[in-house]
Amino acid sequence: MPRSASKTSKKRTQPDSVTSSATDPVPSASSKKKSCKEMDATDQLFYKYANTSSGVIDPEGIEKLCSSLKVPHTDIRILMLAWRMKAARQGYFTKAEWRIALTALKADTINKLKKALPELEKEVRKPLNFRDFYAYAFKYCLTEERQRILEIETICKLLDMVLGSTFRAQVDYFVNYLNNQKEYKAIDMDQWMGFYRFCNEISFPDMINYNLEHSWPCILDNFFEWMRSKQA
Structure with a gap:
């Protein structure tokens, strides 16, 4: 056993506060x-x-x-x-x-x-980051106090920028639908996030797993019906 660890050693040890400071992760001056x-x-x-x-x-x-x-x-x-x-x-x-x-x-x-x-x-x-980024993109475009919706023109440009490279077909068809329908003048966050979920979960363009009974925003139900009429 080394002498410094021996029970019979007379060598005085440093206080705990001194010895621990040598290993504390305190940033150096440099x-x-x-x-x-x-x-x-x-x-x-x-x-x-x-x-x-x-x-x-x-x-x-x-x-x-x-x-x-x-x-x-x-x-x-x-x-x-x-x-x-x-x-x-x-x-x-x-x-x-x-x-x-x-x-x-x-x-x-x-x-x-x-x-x-x-x-x-x-x-x-990365999937988890991108969902947060997608939501942020909508909020970042809310330029007025208490603004909760974005006009269709802004939505179409934003969709092309944010999702165009990943879900090209879905974005093109949805933008086409938005530009031709008359019911909606603007989109809210729930509808915005609903379309992201749609892109990730629904087979496209056949949409065989889309169910009108599920809790989709009404605008996506309408988009689904619009797509079916075009495919008929």
Whole structure:
């Protein structure tokens, strides 16, 4: 047995508070300095696009950001970036929201952010994340206080952006239906989420497993009947 562990050893041991501090996960001065430096770089990048008067990145700043990233402002990855920021207001990014996303993406330069976009898209495309992103896309477009619905024109554009690459046929037919029907002028969140469920659960275009007795939003029952009439 080593001498330091022997019962007969006269060597004085350090108090528990001293010995435990050596193993406590306390950030070193160098790691703190690195973290602050990275945050400073993230903030500097933010101010490059922020409006000097309002202190936030506004629509014009987002246009500049998209230009730097070499992507159109309608690119779905910009919406994904807003989702990652948990941005509360369409077309505006606060510094706190900016920090959330860029810290998670480990991007403190425009080149790093550009390289992070494909990884962000992979993250969002995971089933559990994508459902949350899909719901967020609707809420992000609610620009007025107490607004609960989105007009059909907006819905059609949003569906094409968010679901078009995954459920092309369903989106095309549903958009066609929305543009030709007269009953609905706008869509609410329940109807929006119902269509996502429809895309994931219903065989298309035959829709043999769609049941009018199940709890689908009425607009989807009407869509189902419209599809059947076209197929007849």
